Amino acid sequence: MCICKIIISSILFVLFGENKMPYQTVIELPKQVRDNLPKEAQKIFKEVYNNAWEEYEDPKKRRGSESREEVANRVAWSAVKKKYEKKNGKWVEKK
Numbered sequence: 001m002c003i004c005k006i007i008i009s010s011i012l013f014v015l016f017g018e019n020k021m022p023y024q025t026v027i028e029l030p031k032q033v034r035d036n037l038p039k040e041a042q043k044i045f046k047e048v049y050n051n052a053w054e055e056y057e058d059p060k061k062r063r064g065s066e067s068r069e070e071v072a073n074r075v076a077w078s079a080v081k082k083k084y085e086k087k088n089g090k091w092v093e094k095k
Helices: 002-018 029-038 037-054 068-083
Strands: 085-088 090-093
Touching: 029 037, 037 068, 037 090, 068 085
Parallel strands: none
Antiparallel strands: 085 090
């Protein structure tokens, strides 16, 4: 991740309490996602996460006390699982 993005993200977190920058590239995704999902699944995760991040900005749209990040992660993983499944410890495209 570019040091500039890390700095900006950190400043936004301090100012607003949440990261205001969704993922721009798959390189920025959490290590768990990058290390386990195939590239195409990473792209799905990124796009869906970013969309959910925007859609659930308002806490009233979220269930209970879920954070924006928790909702975006849940929605992104759900989208990945529609097209991919874990077999023998690896994520593979469903047939």
